[in-house]
């Protein structure tokens with residue numbers, strides 16, 4: 497498989513973690529979204545959404561939209577599942593996962609920020625305030641839900657990595673980039689600390705990607 501992505505795109509980061517958790521091999525094809533490569537005709541032909549990630553399967557089927565890619569990976573490789581077995585835990589896991597995808601990622605995304613800048617004159621400070629507001633709001637909800645429902649001693653709320661951690665860890669990485677104060681989010685930070693020790697998450701980290709500036713020029 498071939499993953500078209502960008503090292504610090506949180507949706508690409510999600511899919512890298514997901515592929516690693518499922519134990520699947522893949523090559524990385526970097527797309528420099530900071531330079532607009534996703535808008536090229538060639539890339540649009542590959543992914544009509546003109547964004548990353550896009551996962552090309554071994555039979556050259558192109559999959560887009562990170563949550564749909566996660567669903568496909570789960571259907572093709574049910575074990576280990578991205579979802580808890582227990583029905584109540586599964587419901588909470590979905591609640592937390594979809595809150596990140598819909599309430600944080602949707603408004604805090606490159607095209608939204610570019611629009612705020614070009615149409616409303618938002619400068620860097622205004623864009624930071626925008627991202628911090630929406631990230632903080634939903635992170636508060638996640639933290640409250642976790643502290644209310646997850647009272648056990650386990651390092652992770654559902655005992656092992658699930659779709660929630662697949663979305664949370666890239667989101668916290670992104671929150672730090674935007675200088676969100678994570679001090680109030682003790683439960684979320686503990687989950688992050690634990691995931692950073694796991695191989696699937698370590699290999700998916702932006703700093704480990706071939707197009708990371710730390711790894712030399714993009715290929």
Ligand SMILES: N[C@@H](CCC(=O)N[C@@H](CS)C(=O)NCC(=O)O)C(=O)O
Nearest residue numbers: 505506507529547548561562563606
């Ligand atoms: N809903 C999509 C969002 C994809 C998305 O927003 N990707 C960003 C990077 S995280 C992107 O390609 N941004 C560049 C652009 O939209 O021009 C998904 O979950 O895959």
